[in-house]
Amino acid sequence: MNLFGSYDVVVTGAGSSGIVAAIRAAREGASVLLLEGTGFLGGLITGGRLTKPTGLINSTIFHEMLERCVGYKGADGRVHESYWGKYTGTFDAEVMQRVIIEMVEEAGIEVLLRANVIQTVMKGNAVHGLLIRTKSGESLVLAKAFVDASGDGDVAALAGADFMLGRESDGLTQPITSYFRVLNVNVPALIADCEANRADMWEVVYPKEAGDRNEDYAMAVLLTGFQQRIKDKVAEGFDWIIPKDHITMKTGLIPGEISVNVTRFQGNGLDDRDLSRAEIEIRKQAYCAFDFLQRYVKGFEDAIFLEVAPKLGVRETRRITGQYIITETDVRGNRRFDDAIGLCNSPVDVHEPGGSRAIMDHVGIGFGIPYRTMVPLKIDNLIVAGRCISADAIAFGSTRNVPACTMTGEAAAIAATLASTRGVPTSSIAVSEVQNRLRELGVWLGIPGEDVPDALKQAS
Numbered sequence: 404m405n406l407f408g409s410y411d412v413v414v415t416g417a418g419s420s421g422i423v424a425a426i427r428a429a430r431e432g433a434s435v436l437l438l439e440g441t442g443f444l445g446g447l448i449t450g451g452r453l454t455k456p457t458g459l460i461n462s463t464i465f466h467e468m469l470e471r472c473v474g475y476k477g478a479d480g481r482v483h484e485s486y487w488g489k490y491t492g493t494f495d496a497e498v499m500q501r502v503i504i505e506m507v508e509e510a511g512i513e514v515l516l517r518a519n520v521i522q523t524v525m526k527g528n529a530v531h532g533l534l535i536r537t538k539s540g541e542s543l544v545l546a547k548a549f550v551d552a553s554g555d556g557d558v559a560a561l562a563g564a565d566f567m568l569g570r571e572s573d574g575l576t577q578p579i580t581s582y583f584r585v586l587n588v589n590v591p592a593l594i595a596d597c598e599a600n601r602a603d604m605w606e607v608v609y610p611k612e613a614g615d616r617n618e619d620y621a622m623a624v625l626l627t628g629f630q631q632r633i634k635d636k637v638a639e640g641f642d643w644i645i646p647k648d649h650i651t652m653k654t655g656l657i658p659g660e661i662s663v664n665v666t667r668f669q670g671n672g673l674d675d676r677d678l679s680r681a682e683i684e685i686r687k688q689a690y691c692a693f694d695f696l697q698r699y700v701k702g703f704e705d706a707i708f709l710e711v712a713p714k715l716g717v718r719e720t721r722r723i724t725g726q727y728i729i730t731e732t733d734v735r736g737n738r739r740f741d742d743a744i745g746l747c748n749s750p751v752d753v754h755e756p757g758g759s760r761a762i763m764d765h766v767g768i769g770f771g772i773p774y775r776t777m778v779p780l781k782i783d784n785l786i787v788a789g790r791c792i793s794a795d796a797i798a799f800g801s802t803r804n805v806p807a808c809t810m811t812g813e814a815a816a817i818a819a820t821l822a823s824t825r826g827v828p829t830s831s832i833a834v835s836e837v838q839n840r841l842r843e844l845g846v847w848l849g850i851p852g853e854d855v856p857d858a859l860k861q862a863s
């Protein structure tokens with residue numbers, strides 16, 4: 404077996420959680436290998452075009468990523484009003500990709516793209532190495548500590564960790580949705596249409612000071628609704644093939660660019676046939692929605708279909724069973740934990756498995772994410788970060804949001820680096836050490852008795 408290399412910390416998955424984990428670990432002094440199965444960095448926030456982090460931006464690395472995007476005029480630094488408070492800033496996916504490359508290179512991280520982890524090498528119950536498959540064949544990667552930021556919990560599952568999949572009643576996961584992007588939309592005309600049909604809109608967010616140029620609305624508009632209009636047009640004969648009854652859309656960086664969230668495929672994001680079918684069905688749905696918008700929504704008359712997001716929008720797969728499973732009650736009750744590593748106020752955002760409804764419930768000033776949700780039961784030397792942490796199906800509606808994923812990435816990196824520096828397994832690291840370092844960096848932990856940022860109080 405070819406030995407690819409030996410590192411302090413290996414991070415699997417270069418999505419939002421993995422990027423933050425790799426950068427934080429490298430800045431803490433670890434030699435880091437970042438493994439990614441696709442040919443790009445960022446996972447869903449770049450390839451999935453999921454460019455609107457929802458909730459308090461609490462990870463210091465992610466905050467810096469957004470600030471750097473603002474510096475390139477590729478993110479909206481302004482504060483918006485919406486259901487979930489005042490911490491949301493849309494960014495451009497390619498500008499984010501540029502920033503990620505810049506920060507990863509500055510940190511001296513070795514990146515291996517098109518590398519899939521296919522097996523773990525264990526010493527007892529501890530992860531000791533990973534088997535990866537690349538174009539050149541199979542190789543072994545060794546490290547002192549590992550972070551699983553694969554979104555799917557692949558490394559933890561390969562190591563034998565228990566996991567949850569879907570909701571308790573029937574095992575169904577939240578549906579797969581890919582955004583599609585449209586250019587040349589007349590945004591002022593679109594907003595006027597939404598205002599004229601306000602009863603059919605749940606959310607119409609745009610800068611009130613904006614004028615009549617598309618530029619005035621770049622990255623600053625969020626619209627949800629059109630339910631009645633879809634119903635009416637279906638009654639008149641329009642062939643709406645999408646199993647969802649409303650549309651959400653937002654403006655992008657390019658004047659006249661609109662990203663549309665409407666497609667929906669019910670399937671298992673770990674099943675090859677479902678994944679393949681989803682790629683095709685979602686495209687057909689996107690073309691259908693585009694036809695609807697062009698015909699029936701003002702501003703879309705001359706619109707041009709740009710793309711379906713290149714990375715399939717898989718919302719939910721494995722949730723690795725950790726030392727603690729954070730619950731809906733914890734999240735809705737704003738529960739604080741002694742071992743919390745990040746205050747999270749992302750909404751409970753659940754798209755009904757098998758149905759067309761969606762809930763987006765504000766959780767007030769937020770809850771703490773316990774470190775134990777990142778520590779898989781029975782497996783050592785592996786910390787889980789990102790959307791696959793240990794949560795019940797409803798709590799997952801909040802912890803899957805980018806702000807939470809990036810917080811867990813940062814905490815995982817600190818624990819993994821401390822373990823590798825001392826040559827001990829990750830289980831030997833006291834959570835208080837991780838918390839101390841996070842506090843030093845300026846992270847709100849979500850522990851009992853801790854205050855919350857002023858702006859968050861106002862937003863609630």
Ligand SMILES: Cc1cc2nc3c(=O)[nH]c(=O)nc-3n(C[C@H](O)[C@H](O)[C@H](O)COP(=O)(O)OP(=O)(O)OC[C@H]3O[C@@H](n4cnc5c(N)ncnc54)[C@H](O)[C@@H]3O)c2cc1C
Pocket residue numbers: 415416417418419420421438439440441445446447448451453455456457458518519520521552553554555557558579580581582715716717718788789790791803804805806808
């Ligand atoms: C349609 C949709 C809308 C959303 N809307 C919002 C929103 O408005 N606001 C918000 O905050 N969040 C939103 N989210 C959620 C959020 O985008 C994701 O949960 C979050 O980006 C996940 O980050 P991650 O790092 O955990 O995983 P990912 O971004 O999925 O990254 C995981 C990476 O690991 C790689 N990988 C997987 N397996 C392996 C392997 N075996 N070997 C090597 N690499 C591997 C993948 O290729 C991927 O790049 C949305 C998600 C979807 C799908």
